[in-house]
Amino acid sequence: MADRGGMVERRGAGLWLTHLGLILGVAFIAFPIWLAFVASTVSQPEIVRPPMPLLPGDQMWENYSKALTSGVNAPVALMLANSMVMAIGISLGKIAISLLSAFAIVYFRFPFRRVFFWLIFLTLMLPVEVRIVPTYEVIANFGMLNSYSGLILPLVASATATFLFRQFFMTVPDELAEAARVDGAGPMRFFFDILLPMSRTNIAALFVILFIYGWNQYLWPLLITTDPSMNTIVMGIKQMFPSGDDIADWPVIMATSILAMIPPVLVVIGMQKLFIRGLVESEK
């Protein structure tokens, strides 16, 4: 970046205007979340008599502990745990099966290799939203409604990760496999001792992206978790709104929204480099 100091960058008033523009942008992005945070720290009467305050109140502890321990339909702590299982299950499941199949497709010549490759490739085309009714029927027939496997398995069936690993394995020098073969190491030994350690960064970057993807699922958990104790937090928020004319318990709902954001936001900020890498790689 050091060589980028040139004559076209702004100085003086222009520089301040640039900062001002960016700060306004950040404010626009952050405002809805700030408001949700404020709402999660005040009491219900302060919200239902508008306008609500714009600075945090003193009810934070009450609201969050009420949300976590009792919630509206199910304790939010339970929904957080469900989301965690689902997000980690999807990430690890997808990474594991994709690593294995990418390894097979790149490092072996076996019958129907091309057919398998294209079958997996086709799954790139069809998001779960498009095949919800029949997928729901499959899960129902297996008795997997309201279960973790029902939440996880259909979302594991997609090829993005397989592609990523295939691309990466293609760039691994042939000499490594050759050396392993000369040394008499079997393919699985090569896979575990050489290929897997080399893929570490790619695996981590993909994990970040998949974790967020899994955590933020909405439609699928909405369909198959009819039992509140299996709700994930992202879909559970909407379930906290009363039907009919009752007034929603806004402080608890907003506390839940904040709790639903914390894990994926921490992942993005804490692993920014891996996150950006994963985003760019998975879109290639």
Place this chain on the structure above:
Amino acid sequence: MEKRVTFKGIWLPLLLVLPQIVITAVFFFYPAGQAIWQSLFIPDPFGLSMQWVGLGNFEYLLGDRYYRASFVTTAIFSILVTVVSMGVALYLAVLADRLIKGSGTYRTLLIWPYAVAPAVAGVLWLFMFNTRVGVVTWYLGQLGYDWNHVLNEGEAMGLVVVASAWGRISYNFLFFLAGLQAIPRSVIEAAAIDGAHFWTRFRTIVWPLLSPTTFFLLVVNIIYAFFETFGVIHTITSGGPQQATTILVYKVYADGFVGQDLGSSAAQSVILLFVVSILTVIQFKYIERRVHY
């Protein structure tokens, strides 16, 4: 592209691809096949038998006023979400690119909303614009504007567009900033020496060089608006008022799960499948072209 060095064996690789093939077959190909198959039938009212109607469901859908309206709604919605989120992101990226120091800080401050689920974004915006307690609604009321997205179709559309575009700005910003930073400084400085002002430089140099990024984002954002915004629609408007925000994906859900019209829902899935395929082909054609550069 093929590897020169490979391992021997037939059963081991088959075993290695087996988990993915099984999961793909059971949770992808079978349901997708079912969707196509079901789209050719109508179930009787008791759900006991299915009657073959061939392409009847499709004919019915294409003649259905509501379905055609949903197509138009989806088109308007996707275009607005794409234009709004890409416009704001480009503006911010251009600003951040002009800084010598600090663009990294702004990047950190701008990218984290990517992690906020569309459904959560929906709840946040619903809260601000809630007709009873919403802060923005209240201040608009003070200014004499009566906001009511529950009744007003245009306001409902505006709200779901802003809520959907909001979370997407981060993603577009990231790619635009990377695209801008990849443009050689020397080209821009040469133009500046020739007396080209900022706007001229942007129009004649930056924008054309940025076009691969822009085109990529265009396709990706349209796919996002088509499929991943279900959570926003479901939390804010539930497709209303008068189906003004019923996009195609929402209609598959509403007809299939709420209306229990399986034949129609399956036919809609097949039509959507067709739409995604076209978008994906466009995306891949473009990527291929980029690779050959």
